[in-house]
């Protein structure tokens with residue numbers, strides 16, 4: 001693809017593989033951003049918008065966005081901090097996936113119990129900057145001499161193998177379910193940070209004319225994210241129990257209440273957070289609601 005084909009288009013960086021990739025494709029589909037990616041090509045034009053998608057490693061996206069080489073991107077908060085780009089990018093939206101924690105881990109059976117025990121020893125990580133800052137603070141606090149300070153060593157992947165290979169006394173790596181950590185015989189002794197995937201834009205945009213398109217795409221993606229977070233709860237309730245019921249399902253602004261042919265009853269429709277839906281249904285049954293239905297949302301603007 002030649003450079004002119006990209007001229008004037010909003011460049012939107014998407015993780016090319018790994019944990020965030022599939023979720024990003026779902027977001028793009030939900031936002032009706034249409035494209036066909038040719039085999040092995042990392043740049044492709046969007047058919048129905050003035051956008052080009054650029055598929056990049058998640059860890060490279062913060063500096064591409066921060067330096068204004070691309071206008072918009074999706075990546076993890078962890079790699080933004082690791083790239084020291086937090087002042088150069090603006091977090092537009094939290095996306096609710098890619099949630100995990102960057103943790104200090106040591107062999108379960110070993111003598112090291114705290115980060116103070118680990119200070120001064122060897123730590124292997126893919127997050128050199130964040131691990132370096134974390135242990136610098138501890139080394140400073142413990143007033144360790146220059147030659148006794150924690151040694152941080154970078155590896156590009158399979159960090160969890162470092163202790164059993166004899167390369168490290170501890171590691172700093174991402175943990176979600178904890179399966180990788182436990183399988184490697186490790187356990188966490190401290191959390192450096194919590195992270196999730198975010199939509200980011202450059203803090204000093206090179207193409208101000210693209211701002212309306214950034215707003216539009218942000219609004220569409222926010223709709224898809226909210227649709228995944230909420231369900232619609234509908235039920236019938238005796239009119240005199242309505243105040244109790246609407247306390248359980250207050251909705252985002254207010255629940256929709258409709259009359260029924262039977263004047264003693266009303267129908268209620270309300271948005272409910274998906275992870276609270278089962279509890280809400282239990283409470284509604286307690287209050288005397290009947291015919292309680294839950295519907296998934298395909299998309300929304302709220």
Ligand SMILES: Nc1ncnc2c1ncn2[C@@H]1O[C@H](COP(=O)(O)OP(=O)(O)OP(=O)(O)O)[C@@H](O)[C@H]1O
Pocket residue numbers: 017018019020057058059075076077078079097098099100157174175176177195196197
């Ligand atoms: N287990 C996980 N659960 C949730 N989010 C994760 C997990 N591992 C990584 N992430 C998030 O995804 C981002 C990219 O990491 P990921 O490992 O997917 O990319 P990668 O290392 O480029 O790909 P790969 O692991 O396939 O080589 C991380 O910076 C983090 O924000």
Ligand SMILES: O=P(O)(O)OC[C@H]1O[C@H](OP(=O)(O)OP(=O)(O)O)[C@H](O)[C@@H]1O
Pocket residue numbers: 018019157158159160173174175176177178179180181
């Ligand atoms: O707590 P868990 O659910 O096990 O997830 C954590 C693992 O996920 C990531 O690895 P990934 O699968 O991306 O492989 P990588 O180490 O090759 O990057 C991360 O580096 C951890 O190893």
Ligand SMILES: [Mg+2]
Pocket residue numbers: 018
């Ligand atoms: Mg990985």
